[in-house]
Amino acid sequence: MSDQTSVLDELPGDLMIWVLIVSELLVFGAGLLAFLGMRAMDPVGFAADQAELNRVAGAANTIVLVTSGYCAARAVHSARHMRLWLTGAIVFGVVFLVVKWLEYAEKARLGIGIETSDFFTFYYLLTGFHALHVVAGLVIFGLLMRWHTPRNLEAGTAFWHMVDLIWILLFPIIYLVH
Numbered sequence: 001m002s003d004q005t006s007v008l009d010e011l012p013g014d015l016m017i018w019v020l021i022v023s024e025l026l027v028f029g030a031g032l033l034a035f036l037g038m039r040a041m042d043p044v045g046f047a048a049d050q051a052e053l054n055r056v057a058g059a060a061n062t063i064v065l066v067t068s069g070y071c072a073a074r075a076v077h078s079a080r081h082m083r084l085w086l087t088g089a090i091v092f093g094v095v096f097l098v099v100k101w102l103e104y105a106e107k108a109r110l111g112i113g114i115e116t117s118d119f120f121t122f123y124y125l126l127t128g129f130h131a132l133h134v135v136a137g138l139v140i141f142g143l144l145m146r147w148h149t150p151r152n153l154e155a156g157t158a159f160w161h162m163v164d165l166i167w168i169l170l171f172p173i174i175y176l177v178h
């Protein structure tokens with residue numbers, strides 16, 4: 001046996017979490033590319049629909065999710081206060097979902113749904129799929145509160161940072177860029 005370690009040995013968590021993360025990034029990347037392609041074909045319609053979005057809520061959710069990611073990272077590095085930091089990550093994750101639900105409710109009140117336009121089809125599919133990943137991350141954190149090992153905590157936090165990264169890409173592309 002060799003005393004050398006491979007790059008895979010240095011990854012936090014298990015290899016399978018990285019397979020999952022890369023596959024999810026590819027799925028979201030394909031969705032964003034499709035969104036950008038459709039926007040290129042109808043820039044005026046997409047800009048008009050984009051104006052209906054609540055940019056303040058989107059920006060607030062960015063701050064909330066990044067703060068949740070910070071709490072998750074602190075949980076990895078603070079065995080003594082791990083549960084406190086995970087609780088913070090969970091609370092901020094729930095706040096993210098509440099703000100997103102309020103955004104959806106506002107759109108529903110205005111009669112804007114998934115079939116309203118191509119823009120809103122992509123908006124609901126991409127942000128809804130992301131919200132499902134937030135829910136999955138919260139379930140993972142809940143499980144980690146009970147069954148935590150350093151390796152599991154690293155894997156769960158890596159998943160959560162993927163969720164952060166996806167939102168950091170979704171927010172400007174969907175809410176801000178014309």
